[in-house]
Amino acid sequence: MRNHFTRLAALLALTLFAVPASAEGPWSLGANFGVGTYSNSDLNDQLEAGGAKAVKDGWEFGGTLRKGMSPKTSLELEGMMMDGKSTYESAGTTTDFHTKGIAMPVNFLYALSQNDTHDFNLLVGAGPVFNMHGTTHAEDETGSIDSETGSKTAFMAQGGFEGDYKVSNQFALSGRVLGRYAKAGDVDVNKDDPSDGTIDLDHSGFAFSLGMRMFF
Numbered sequence: 001m002r003n004h005f006t007r008l009a010a011l012l013a014l015t016l017f018a019v020p021a022s023a024e025g026p027w028s029l030g031a032n033f034g035v036g037t038y039s040n041s042d043l044n045d046q047l048e049a050g051g052a053k054a055v056k057d058g059w060e061f062g063g064t065l066r067k068g069m070s071p072k073t074s075l076e077l078e079g080m081m082m083d084g085k086s087t088y089e090s091a092g093t094t095t096d097f098h099t100k101g102i103a104m105p106v107n108f109l110y111a112l113s114q115n116d117t118h119d120f121n122l123l124v125g126a127g128p129v130f131n132m133h134g135t136t137h138a139e140d141e142t143g144s145i146d147s148e149t150g151s152k153t154a155f156m157a158q159g160g161f162e163g164d165y166k167v168s169n170q171f172a173l174s175g176r177v178l179g180r181y182a183k184a185g186d187v188d189v190n191k192d193d194p195s196d197g198t199i200d201l202d203h204s205g206f207a208f209s210l211g212m213r214m215f216f
Contacts, residue, residue, distance in 0.1 A: 025070060025073075029066075030066065031062075031211050032211035033209060034060050035208055036206070038084045038205050055084045055086045056086070058084035058098075059083050060080055065077050066109075072114070075109075078107055095136065095138040095139075096138075099134045101182070103128075104128055105126055105128075120161065120163050120164075123161065124158070127155075129153065129182050132151060132153070132182075133187065133191075148191050149188060153184075154201075158180040160177050160207075162174060164213065172213045174211045174212065176208070180205060181204045183200060183204055187200070
């Protein structure tokens with residue numbers, strides 16, 4: 001499965017870079033930072049049953065490489081770190097739970113509205129989420145204990161809207177609101193002992209981010 005998604009990502013990247021030089025629209029680099037909400041229903045059921053706090057959201061950050069295909073359409077390769085987290089304290093012990101992944105979708109953007117200072121785009125995309133896994137870090141006055149689940153490459157799909165405010169011909173501020181499906185099923189609870197069972201890690205939900213874009 002991992003090799004399948006690796007080949008898919010490579011094919012999509014080649015599609016992006018194979019755009020003819022005569023195609024209209026500039027290249028651009030973007031950087032985004034925001035927050036995602038995560039379902040994690042299977043994991044959270046188990047955490048809450050044990051009195052711990054559910055992993056329902058987390059920080060996201062990454063970047064994009066985009067090529068204008070026409071006056072209204074663009075194609076971009078995105079790289080995004082997703083890091084869901086919750087913290088639980090009990091009897092002098094602080095425990096952090098994380099669910100993590102590296103999303104690399106290819107997104108298609110269509111301009112719904114354009115003028116000299118603003119763009120408003122429809123965005124749809126799909127691709128892999130690499131190294132989707134969970135970690136636990138428990139610490140008290142005597143020391144700390146770390147554990148980690150197995151990891152999987154998951155499929156993701158997303159869609160939503162992006163708005164750009166053009167500060168100049170070379171620079172814009174942007175914001176995104178996206179809905180997302182990203183789920184890794186049957187991940188080993190203990191990466192070192194598969195007999196401990198499996199769990200689903202699910203970053204399906206919504207993402208909200210702000211960023212900047214430079215055109216060249």
